[in-house]
Amino acid sequence: MTAGRTGGSEGARRHRRPAPAWAKVALGLGLVLLLISGAGGAGLHMLTNRYDNSVVKELLLDPAARGERGDVAGPLNYLLVGSDERPSADPGADQRSDTIMIAHLPAGLDRAYLISVPRDLLVEIPPAPASGWPGGPDKINSAFQYGGGGQGGTRLLSATLTRLTGIRFDGAALVNFAGFQRAIDLLGGIRMCVDTPVRSIHTRHVFEAGCHQMSGPQALDYARQRYDLPNGDFDRQRHQQQLLRAMMDRATTTDMLRNPLRMDQVIRAIGSSFTVDTNGVPLEELIFGLRRIRSDALRGIQLPSHSEDIDGVSYVLLDEPATTLFGAMHGADLDNWARQHPKWVNRL
Template identity: 85%
Template sequence: MLTGRYDNSVVKETLLDPAARQERGDVTGPLNYLLVGSDQRAAAGPEADQRSDTIMIAHLPAGLDRAYLISVPRDLLVEIPPAPASGYPGGPDKINSAFQYGGGGQGGTRLLSATLTRLTGIRFDGAALVNFAGFQRAIDLLGGVRMCVDTPVRSIHTKTVFNPGCHQMDGAQALDYARQRYDLPNGDFDRQRHQQQLLRAMMDKVTTTDMLRNPLRLDQVIRAVGSSFTVDTNGVPLEEMIFAMRRIRSDAVRGIQLPSRSEMIDEVSYVLLEEPANTLFDSMRNTDLDSWARDNPKWVNRL
C-alpha cells in the first residue's frame, strides 16, 4: 500500500518534549499538531543560526473533517525553558530562538514544543519538522500551485516581483513568495497568511486533480514529501493518521492569526500577545475553536 511506503519513507524521531506530549495514542479528535519549518534538518550546534522559519499549530476539531492553521509569529516574546543538553539556561527571547537553543533538528523542535506548551497549556498529539528543499520538489511534482497575490512584493532572495493577481507558481516561486515578509503592509503577519495559503493550495491541488488516481505520480509526491519530513506520530502508525484525516478538504481549512501586536523593546522588534490569545488557547484545549473563530473574525485569515 502507498500509505505503508510513505510510513517507511519518512524519518521518525522524538520531536516532542515529554511536558508537551499528549498522553494518548489514537487519532480521535480534537487533535493538535506542531508544524515546524526550517532550512536545516540536522543539528549544527547551538552556535549556528538555525532559527525556525515557520511555526504552526494545526488544530483538527472532533469530527476530523476540517482544520485550523494557527501561525505563531517568529518574533513572539516568550519564556524559553532551559535546555541542559545544549547548556542554555532558559529565559525570555523570541520564540524562534528556541529551535536554535535546542541545537536545531530534533532537540530544537523538542525545546520549541516545551516553550509552546508553557505558553498555551496545549499538549500535542504529534509534530513534524519540514525541510524546505524537499517541500519545493513536492510542489513541482504536483505541477505547481495557484497562489493569489494581493499586494506587490519584491523577493529579497531572487529580486522577483510578485504582482497582484492569481498566478500558477512552481515550487521555487511558491516558497519564495510564502517566505517574504519585507515591504508587506503587515510584515510578518502577511507572511504567516501566505504560508497558510500555500498549504491550502497544495491540498487543493491534490484533491481537485487526478493525483489520487495516478499511482505513479502520487508515489513520486509521497516520496518527495516524505524526504522532507521528520515526524513524531505519538505512537500512532502514520497510515492510521492519513486515513483518519481523509475527509479534510482544502475548502475546510481556515487560517488563524495569533492575536498579537508588534512592539519595540530596547530597540529590538518583538511580537506581544493580545488578550484574545488566551481565549484562543482555551478554545483549542476545550474543543470549541469553531465558536472562537465566529466570535473573533478579525483574527481569521482569508485563504
C-alpha cells in the first residue's frame, strides 16, 4: 500500500452524509442478476436479450486497470461499485462509492468470492486533472467523487484499486440506489439471519436475533447498520454479503425461474440503475459462463485490515495478510488462501 499512515487530505475530513440503504447493497446486485439469469436454462437467450436492452453500457475501467484477455475463461476479477448518486447541479458533488467489492471467480467458474473493500480504507488516489484532485492519500470511497462520479468516478476508483492490489479487472458494474427495494419485494422478500440484535438508527426498528423473512425495506435497512454492532462497519460488510447470498437463495428456490413475467419485472426493476463494462465480452456469453455458480458456492472475504484514528480522522489500514490475499488472486490460488486464513472468511 502506498498511502502513508499520517495526514490525509482535506477531503477526508469533510462531513460525510449517510448513504441511503440502496447504496449499501449495490455491491453485486448486478452479479446476482447475472447468476439468476444464467440459471434460466431454456429462457437464457430471451432473458439476455431483454437484459441487454435494459442496462447502460459504458467504459467503467481505467485503461491501467483493464484486463487484456476479454474472455470468460477464468479466473476472473470483477469490480462491483455501489454509489450514492443523486441529481445535483454539480453531478460530481459529494458522490461517494459507499459499497466497493471485488468478485473473484476461480478457474472453473463454479464458485465465487466476494471481497469487500472498506470505504474508509486509506489509499493513494491517482491525480484527477478534471476535478483538480492532485493525487494523494485519502479514503478510497473519495476516489469516486474526485473522478466526478458515474463513469469517471468508477474509472478513478478502478485505477486506485489496481495501484493498491496489482489486479487488473475483467469487467465492472456500477449500481445506484434505484430499483433495489422493488427487486427484493418482487422476489417475495428474503430470509436474513441476525446474529446480534441491533436497533436501526434510521427507523428505530429492532432486528432481533434469529432468522427472519424480510421485505425489501427491512432487508436494506438491516444491511445499512453498523453502529452498536461488535465489529462496526466490518459486520455491515458481512451483512451485505449475506444479503446477496439470500437473494440468490430466494431466486433459485421459488418459481421465478419458471415465471418469465416475474423475471422480466425483476430485470426492469434493476436495469435502469445498472451500468456495466463487460470488457468486450457479449453479455449472453458472460451469463452463460457464470451459469454454474450457485448460492451455496458463494463465499465472503473481509479484507484483512483494522480501524485506526489518524489526526482525529478514522481510517482503515491494511494488515499483512492482505498482501498475500492480493497475491492469491493473481496466482489463482484463493481457495488455498481461504483455507489458510479462516479468520477473514465469512460463511454466508
